[in-house]
Amino acid sequence: xxxxxxxxxxxxxxxxxxxxxxxxxxxxxxxxxxxxxxxxxxxxxxxxxxxxxxxxxxxxxxxxxxxxxxxxxxxxxxxxxxxxxxxxxxxxxxxxxxxxxxxxxxxxxxxxxxxxxxxxxxxxxxxxxxxxxxxxxxxxxxxxxxxxxxxxxxxxxxxxxxxxxxxxxxxxxxxxxxxxxxxxxxxxxxxxxxxxxxxxxxxxxxxxxxxxxxxxxxxxxxxxxxxxxxxxxxxxxxxxxxxxxxxxxxxxxxxxxxxxxxxxxxxxxxxxxxxxxxxxxxxxxxxxxxxxxxxxxxxxxxxxxxxxxxxxxxxxxxxxxxxxxxxxxxxxxxxxxxxxxxxxxxxxxxxxxxxxxxxx
Numbered sequence: 012x013x014x015x016x017x018x019x020x021x022x023x024x025x026x027x028x029x030x031x032x033x034x035x036x037x038x039x040x041x042x043x044x045x046x047x048x049x050x051x052x053x054x055x056x057x058x059x060x061x062x063x064x065x066x067x068x069x070x071x072x073x074x075x076x077x078x079x080x081x082x083x084x085x086x087x088x089x090x091x092x093x094x095x096x097x098x099x100x101x102x103x104x105x106x107x108x109x110x111x112x113x114x115x116x117x118x119x120x121x122x123x124x125x126x127x128x129x130x131x132x133x134x135x136x137x138x139x140x141x142x143x144x145x146x147x148x149x150x151x152x153x154x155x156x157x158x159x160x161x162x163x164x165x166x167x168x169x170x171x172x173x174x175x176x177x178x179x180x181x182x183x184x185x186x187x188x189x190x191x192x193x194x195x196x197x198x199x200x201x202x203x204x205x206x207x208x209x210x211x212x213x214x215x216x217x218x219x220x221x222x223x224x225x226x227x228x229x230x231x232x233x234x235x236x237x238x239x240x241x242x243x244x245x246x247x248x249x250x251x252x253x254x255x256x257x258x259x260x261x262x263x264x265x266x267x268x269x270x271x272x273x274x275x276x277x278x279x280x281x282x283x284x285x286x287x288x289x290x291x292x293x294x295x296x297x298x299x300x301x302x303x304x305x306x307x308x309x310x311x312x313x314x315x316x317x318x319x320x321x322x323x324x325x326x327x328x329x330x331x332x333x334x335x336x337x338x339x340x341x342x343x344x345x346x347x348x349x350x351x352x353x354x355x356x357x358x359x360x361x362x363x364x365x366x367x368x369x370x371x
Contacts, residue, residue, distance in 0.1 A: 013371040016325055017081065018333050018354070019062060020341065021050035021363035026064050028082045029354050032371065035331055035345035038354045044085055045076045049103070051158075052320055055367040056109045062367070063130060065104030065116055073101045075116055075130045081369065091133035092116070092124060094140075106320070108160040111167065117157030121148065121174045123186060136186030144177070144191065144210045151175030151213050151232075158319055159217035163224050171227070171242060176213035179229065179242050192242035197233040216260045216319045220267035228270050228298070230260045230319075232278060237298050248298025253285040259322035263347075264330050268297040271324065271332050271348060273317045282316045289313040291332065293348045307351035308342065315340070320363035327368060335361025 018029040025043030050066035064076040064085075076087040092101060099120050106117035114126040116133065122140055124133040139145075148155060152175075159173030168185045171192070178193040191210040198205070198212045213232035220226035229236045229245060234255045236245040249255045254274040263269035272292045276285045284290065289308035292301045315336040325331040332344040339358035344351045 014327075014368055015371045016327065016331065017055075017367040017369065018323075018341065018343070019053040019055060019082075019363075019365045019367060020335060020358070020361055021053040021064060021066065021320070022339070022359040022361050023049050024359035026050050026053050026076070026082070026085075027355070027358060029341060029343075033327060035327075035343060036352070038343070040355050041082070043359075044078075044082055045087070048074070048076070050076075050362065051103060051105045052107050052363045052365075054107050054109075054363075054365040056114075057367065060367065060369055061129070063107050063109070063114065065107045067103040069102050071103075073104045073118060075104055075107065075114075075126075075133075077130050081367075088131050089133075090131065091126075091135070092118070094122065094135065102154070105156045105158045106160040108162050110162045110164075113167075115160055115162065115170070117160045117172060119154050119156040120150075121155045121157040121172075121177065123157060123160075123170075123172060125186070138182065138187045139172070139180065139189050142180070142189050147211070148174065148177040149211070159214065161217055161219050161227070164219075165224070169224075171217060171219075173214040173217040173229070175215070176211065176232070178210045178212040179214055179217060180210075181242055192238075193245070194243065195238075195245035195247075196229065196231050196236055199233045215258045218260050218262045218270075220262055220270075221265055223267040226267050226297075228260050228262065230257050230272065232256065235260075235272065235298065248294075251301040252292060253303075256282075257317075258319040259317055259334065261322045261324050261332065261334075264324055264326040266295075268295060269347075270294050270298065271322065272301075273322060273334055275316055281314070284313040284315065287311060287313045289315075289342075291334065291344075291348050291351075304344070304348035304351075306349065307344075307353075318360075318362055321361050323364045323366050325366040325368055331366070333364050333366065335364045337361070
């Protein structure tokens with residue numbers, strides 16, 4: 012049966028969807044949806060095809076939107092998406108993940124919620140807020156946000172989160188208790204001699220390798236890292252990259268040793284493509300070596316950035332790779348990064364990119 016690919020875009024002014032067939036050459040764009048709310052993360056449950064979108068801000072408040080018809084109609088709920096009285100209120104939802112009927116939401120200020128009724132109502136998993144390190148967490152540039160949400164594919168109890176700027180934390184009991192998992196990652200902005208703390212690192216993106224739950228990759232404010240033990244320890248894999256700084260990382264859907272990155276030129280040098288020449292960097296050996304993939308991407312005046320959730324792969328063969336820019340452009344590759352086309356331009360700033368493959 013023929014299939015089609017949907018690329019789901021969360022933007023500063025609503026949700027957009029780009030759609031194509033398996034060839035991924037011709038694209039149709041539709042939207043904006045979600046009443047042009049600021050949407051930080053739009054993703055889909057591949058088992059049901061339901062699309063979820065998390066967003067909001069100080070004016071709208073937080074909410075999770077959902078569509079059961081591939082984006083044609085939407086509803087939203089924020090019931091239960093709140094901290095107790097006296098605590099700084101939730102500004103927005105920043106990340107979503109689903110597994111076996113459970114839907115998780117990471118919010119700002121950093122915390123974790125779970126829904127067991129398809130996003131209608133929410134329960135605060137307050138173990139993370141009760142961690143002894145919580146009073147010492149500091150916000151990153153976008154605030155104190157829980158932006159990376161990684162679920163173990165087989166163990167319902169295990170969840171990893173990435174928080175800027177508190178670091179990576181892991182639970183083995185469904186969120187009741189948590190431990191920091193930051194050993195080996197730097198915090199160059201701390202005083203000399205304190206650059207490898209237990210927590211306080213500014214993690215930018217956390218992803219899991221397919222088929223190897225203990226293999227994880229992390230793009231950090233201070234380097235690029237790989238873990239082979241579920242985040243208990245990290246090793247640098249930034250050698251060969253043009254910069255140690257960037258935001259997004261995207262794992263291959265089948266090969267645990269293949270990863271895609273978009274390095275930027277540095278945290279204080281403009282945060283755009285190195286030398287203003289766009290490239291996606293790919294490794295086929297778990298970060299031992301890297302290759303710049305540039306064909307079809309702009310090689311002059313590329314003064315744009317790519318945010319932490321604005322890169323994804325699809326599960327087709329060969330795998331597609333996609334990234335969206337702060338300037339509202341969406342780029343796509345149908346051959347694992349070998350060549351690229353611009354799918355859309357002049358959209359609102361793109362906050363997130365995810366994919367969904369469905370029967371045509």
